[in-house]
Amino acid sequence: MATSITCPNCKHPFVMEEAFAADIEKEMRGKMETEWRKRMESLQAEKHEMAQLRQQVAAERQQVLQDRQRQEEELNIRLQAEKIKLQESLMENIRKDVSADFENKLRMLQEAQQESEEKLRTARQKELDFLRKAQELANREQELEIDLQKRMLEERSRLMEQIRKEELERTNVKETEYQLRQKELEKQLEDQRRLVEEMRRKAEQGSMQLQGEVQELALEEMLRSTFPFDAVSEVGKGVRGADCIQTVRNQFGQECGKIIYESKRTKDFSREWIEKLKADMRGQGADVAILVTQAMPRDMERFGERDGVWVCTFSDVKSLAYVLRDAIMKVYHSARSQENKGDKMHLLYHYLTSGEFAEQWSAIREGFRSMKTSIQREREAMEKLWKAREKQLEKVLLNAAHIKGSIEGIAGSDSVDLQLLDDAAEALLAPPNGTRKPEQDNI
Incomplete structure (x- = not known):
């Protein structure tokens, strides 16, 4: 899950993981470019050395060609000079002594020609040796170039593999550090989230308690201002009871x-409030x-009575208080008008029809129902236990009958007295005197 952070200066939101990833990528890219630049500079230096070596070989080749050309030119010049000199000498000798030295000169000319050849x-x-050496030098240069290219490719592959391994190791280290950092940040965020959730919960509890106290004060102030003759008293904190009690008084006090x-100022309604308020009503009289x-409550859209308690919202409490207060005053005046007009029967009737008797009888009825439910559960548990014991007893008697049959089959006519299968079995199966199996009673 991406974590968004807002810049406190420019208020621009950005994803924290992308920022870390961009920094890491930028750092790794810079390191890779630096390493690659160093490798390329090393390759360029080696390439420059190879170029210098190639230039040196080319210069040596050019020098050899120039030397060969110079030697050929010198040889041609010498041959031409010697030929001219020989021709001149021959012509001169021929002219001097054509006949005498013709054979000798001819022989000498032949020897010279042979020497020239x-x-x-x-x-x-x-020249052939020079050409062969030049070809060998060219072949050697070509082999050197091929070997150099091969070495450069091998070195480049080795460097690329080394760089790849180093970058992979760095990436793994960075990835591990990033994952650890991410886990640390996630742990910190989770702790902060829990702290914020706890603080929010405490703040909501404090806010709900404050809102409830504000509604209590507003309710008391409304009752005092609406019914100035009545006494509105607050129930102390920590004391069992409701929030406030309104003592209804007539114009005579x-x-x-x-x-x-x-x-109550909460989001959900609880039925426990009604039972607690009924207990408080009985306790306060x-x-x-x-x-x-x-x-x-879900089934109540407006105010109404629920199990002897009137339930309403704060906007309806004023109207409901008017109606109930008027009813209480009418009942009081009606009771006052009947005073001294009857005997104990009237007092008994008044008590039986009063709200105090109804609430007390309701409490007795609720206690009776709870006791009946408890007795019913105990009875069901005991019947279940008795049923299990009856099954166990039937199993014992059945096995005892099998044993008796086996013994009689072995003993024959000899009598073997096993009281467990006769009177003792009936005694075990029969219920004790004065007891009976419990039945389902209607209470």
């Missing part, structure tokens, strides 16, 4: 009854209980 053959042989209030809540 020998020198020419020697020169040609030298006489107490007509009590209305107990409890304020109130006539009516009103639960002021922000979240109504």
Whole structure:
């Protein structure tokens, strides 16, 4: 999951992983370019050395060609000079002594010609040797060039493989460091998220408690301003009870009854509030209980009565308080008008029809139902246990009958008294005197 961070200066959001990845990529790219530049400079130096060597070989070849050309020119010049000199000498000798020295000169000319031919053959042989050496030098240069190219390719491949391995190792190290750093950041973010969640939860609890206290104060202030003759008292913190109690008084200051209030300002409604408020109503001796809540029960759209408790929102509590207060005052005046007009029967009737008796009887009925449910569960558990024991007893008696049959088959007519299968078995199967198997009673 990508983590977005906002710059505190320019307010520009960016992804933290991309920023780290860009920095790492930039650093790795710079290192790779530096390493590649060094390798290329080394290759360029080697290439420059090879170029110098090639130039040196070419210069030596050119020098050899020039030397050969110069030798050929010198040889031709010498041959031409000797030929001219020989011709002149021959002509002169012929002119001097044509007849006398003709044979001698002819022989000498032939020898000179042979010598010239020998020198020419020697020169040609030298030329062939020079050409052969030049060809060998060219072949050697070509082999050297091929070997150099091969070495350069091998060195380049080796350097590329070494660079690739080094970069792979660096990448693995960087990747490991990045993963560890990412795990560390994720751990820090998770800790911060938990801390923020805990602080938010505490803040919400404090805010909900503060909102509840504000609604309680607003409810008390509304009751005091709406009903100035009544006494609105706050229930102390930490004391079992509702939020406030309204003591209804008539225009003469006489107490007509009590209305107990409890304020809830939460998102969800709980049925436990009703039972708690009913217990508080009985404990405080109130006539009516009103639960002021922000979240109504799911099946109630407006205010109404739920299990002896009036449930309403804060906007409806004022109207509901008017109606219930008026009903309490009417009941009080009706009861006052019946005073001294009857005997114990009237007092008993008044008590039986009062809200106090109804609440107390409701508490007795709830306790009775709880006791009945507990007895029913205990009865079902005991019947289950008895049924299991009956199965075990039947199994014992069945095995005992098998044993008796086996013994009688072996003993024949000899009697073997096994009381377990006769009277003892009936005694075990029969219930004890004065006891009976429990039955399902309707309570």
